[in-house]
Amino acid sequence: MDQKKTGSFYTPKPLVKYMCDYAIKKNVVNEILEPSVGDGRFLEELVKYKELSIDAVEIDQQKINILKDKKLGSSELICDNFMKYAMECDKQYDLIIGNPPYIAKKNLSVEEREINLKTIRHWSLSEELFQNTWVSFVLGALKLLDKSKGAIFFVLPFEFLQVHYAEKLRTFLEEMFNFIHITTFQESVFPEIQQDVCLVYMSNEQKDKEPIVRYTTVKSIDDFHPIEESEIKRNKPLKKWSNAILNDNEIELLVKLSNKYIKVAEFGHISPGIVTGANNFFIINKLLTEKLKSKENTIPIIQKSTTINSILILTKRDFESAVDNNKNTSMLNLNSIDYSNFSKELKAYLLTGIDQGFNLRYKCAKRKRWYDVPIIKYGDLMFFKRYNQLPRIIVNKAGVYTTDIAYNIRLNKNFDASSIAFCFYNSLTITLCEYQGRFYGGGVCELVPSEFKSLSMPYKKIDEYDVEKLDLMFRNNEKLEKIVDYVDGIVLKELDEKDIFQLKMIRNKYLSRRLKIH
Numbered sequence: 001m002d003q004k005k006t007g008s009f010y011t012p013k014p015l016v017k018y019m020c021d022y023a024i025k026k027n028v029v030n031e032i033l034e035p036s037v038g039d040g041r042f043l044e045e046l047v048k049y050k051e052l053s054i055d056a057v058e059i060d061q062q063k064i065n066i067l068k069d070k071k072l073g074s075s076e077l078i079c080d081n082f083m084k085y086a087m088e089c090d091k092q093y094d095l096i097i098g099n100p101p102y103i104a105k106k107n108l109s110v111e112e113r114e115i116n117l118k119t120i121r122h123w124s125l126s127e128e129l130f131q132n133t134w135v136s137f138v139l140g141a142l143k144l145l146d147k148s149k150g151a152i153f154f155v156l157p158f159e160f161l162q163v164h165y166a167e168k169l170r171t172f173l174e175e176m177f178n179f180i181h182i183t184t185f186q187e188s189v190f191p192e193i194q195q196d197v198c199l200v201y202m203s204n205e206q207k208d209k210e211p212i213v214r215y216t217t218v219k220s221i222d223d224f225h226p227i228e229e230s231e232i233k234r235n236k237p238l239k240k241w242s243n244a245i246l247n248d249n250e251i252e253l254l255v256k257l258s259n260k261y262i263k264v265a266e267f268g269h270i271s272p273g274i275v276t277g278a279n280n281f282f283i284i285n286k287l288l289t290e291k292l293k294s295k296e297n298t299i300p301i302i303q304k305s306t307t308i309n310s311i312l313i314l315t316k317r318d319f320e321s322a323v324d325n326n327k328n329t330s331m332l333n334l335n336s337i338d339y340s341n342f343s344k345e346l347k348a349y350l351l352t353g354i355d356q357g358f359n360l361r362y363k364c365a366k367r368k369r370w371y372d373v374p375i376i377k378y379g380d381l382m383f384f385k386r387y388n389q390l391p392r393i394i395v396n397k398a399g400v401y402t403t404d405i406a407y408n409i410r411l412n413k414n415f416d417a418s419s420i421a422f423c424f425y426n427s428l429t430i431t432l433c434e435y436q437g438r439f440y441g442g443g444v445c446e447l448v449p450s451e452f453k454s455l456s457m458p459y460k461k462i463d464e465y466d467v468e469k470l471d472l473m474f475r476n477n478e479k480l481e482k483i484v485d486y487v488d489g490i491v492l493k494e495l496d497e498k499d500i501f502q503l504k505m506i507r508n509k510y511l512s513r514r515l516k517i518h
Contacts, residue, residue, distance in 0.1 A: 011041055011099040011155055012189065015221045019199065020045045023095050023153045026205065033057070033093040033144060035082040035137060036100050040067045046097075047073035055093075057082045083115045086140030087122065093144055099155035100137035102195070105130060119143065125172065131165050132157075138169070147176065151203035158184065158196035161242040162438040164448065174237040177202040178211035182241055186227065186518055187220040195441055211236060215244035217513065228509075243435060245513060250506050253499065254435055257428050258456035265453035267420060268380070268411040272449065273402035276331065276373050277363030279303050281353050283403070285326045293343040298330035299375070300400040305384040305392055312395065312421055312471035314382075319398040331401065335372045375401070379408030380417040386446045389511070390480050391433045393424045407452055419462040422470055425487040427503040429457045434510035443515045458491050466490060 020042065023029070030053060034042045037056040040063075046054050054075040058064050064079045078085065082100075105113060116136040120127055123139055130136060134156055141152050160166055161182065174180065183199040190197065206212065210233050217228040230247040232238060243251065264270070276282040283303045289295050300319060302308060307327050308318060323329045334342070342350075350371055353359060359370040367374075378401045384392045385407060395417045402408060411417060423429075436451040447455075473483050488500055511517060 010039055012221050016041045016045050018224055019153055027151050029094045031093045033096045034098045036098050042098050043072050057085050083119050083136050083140050086143050087118050092146040094150045096141040097153045100134045102157055103133040129169055153201045155197055156200050158198050162240045170241055171237045178206040179203050181214045183216045213244045261456040261458045264455045267415050268409055270407050270409050272404040273406050274376050275404050277361050278358040281358050283328045283331045285328050286323050289330045292346045292349055294346050299333045301331040303403045310474045312474050314394050314396055314398045316398045319400055380411045381409040382406040386444050393421050395421045418467045422462045422467050423459050423491050426491045427488050427500055431503050431507040439514045
């Protein structure tokens with residue numbers, strides 16, 4: 001069966017043992033629930049502890065039958081959809097533990113979605129929160145938990161700690177629990193999929209103590225010795241639990257320094273680039289442009305950050321080099337042009353687009369003419385929203401458009417594009433990119449528009465000589481730390497050296513986690 005539809009990625013046994021040991025040592029446990037028993041790994045470990053009452057829920061009757069044959073103690077095996085069970089059951093548990101399935105909303109039937117949504121409505125939360133079944137498993141578990149003394153301990157996708165749609169869930173859980181312990185791994189738990197995971201343990205064991213979010217990094221499922229630990233007490237609630245990798249003092253330093261400078265949003269109007277609905281069709285290279293006899297019906301565009309080399313200033317010569325290298329740098333712009341004026345080659349090309357179904361794609365089908373792509377004006381600067389080691393902001397002297405891989409900044413009159421691009425590469429702003437952004441499997445970091453606009457940046461007018469020198473450093477592929485040090489020496493001169501050093505340490509902490517640098 002398709003794993004995307006079942007969410008069945010079974011938990012490694014060393015991880016199961018660690019979670020069971022941790023939870024039972026932490027709590028006085030009598031009643032336990034495993035809400036997605038699967039092949040029974042948690043159940044097999046839990047029955048080793050004497051005098052525990054264990055209920056195990058599984059939607060697949062065949063798996064239930066296999067587990068019954070194993071005769072796993074006095075555990076109660078229940079064949080049911082967990083969300084249905086959670087809403088109908090009045091029993092309360094001391095420990096709810098397991099690895100819920102991660103099934104995207106789009107892979108569920110209408111009936112399955114409705115069952116999941118009931119757990120969201122039970123807590124009067126926004127239905128927009130439901131994007132994946134792990135969300136409803138957390139809320140279903142919460143309904144069945146004895147919150148005065150019980151605990152939930154789940155394997156959850158790392159995205160839970162940082163995605164925007166789960167922010168209200170995280171805030172809600174911080175209100176419900178006074179002790180939250182997050183464990184992350186240097187090495188991948190499920191190397192066969194690009195899905196980082198974490199362990200999330202939630203309880204009210206602190207009682208009269210100050211509520212905390214604890215963050216622990218361990219090497220692997222075979223070595224749970226903490227490599228790094230931090231705790232957040234003063235800076236709760238956290239917008240992103242992934243930022244619990246920092247301690248209170250580090251967060252307060254970022255906030256203090258951020259408040260000294262202006263936000264990126266103040267520089268001018270910021271908008272994502274052009275959405276074509278079919279980049280591979282509408283964005284073409286020089287040879288195809290000539291073949292279609294449509295050069296006058298195109299606009300210059302960048303659809304990938306890799307189209308241009310490492311630079312600070314994009315000149316017309318830089319862009320022409322990309323064009324001459326036959327990269328896809330021309331976008332068909334057929335708006336307001338009568339069909340009868342199209343070349344026969346262009347008409348034939350549009351027919352191939354229909355043959356491939358591009359005209360039926362959501363963005364294309366909404367248009368009056370499916371091939372009329374709405375044009376969004378280019379900016380004085382372009383910021384690529386996804387990056388690996390260092391975010392990229394480039395002065396657009398070539399006057400080219402971008403797809404929505406970049407945000408276009410059209411500046412207010414009192415700001416200088418080259419100075420903004422130069423100042424951007426200081427230790428504070430690039431560290432804030434890590435703090436504000438989120439990352440995905442493979443380590444790519446992304447900032448959504450609101451996160452980019454909220455970045456703080458020390459701005460000052462920069463001498464042309466320094467701008468040209470920085471541009472040359474990029475073109476010569478100088479070490480990134482050398483680039484940042486150069487900018488810091490000009491832009492952050494008023495800051496204490498200890499603060500700059502601390503900013504670099506914070507950024508390295510983020511990079512080590514995101515890029516899995518051991």
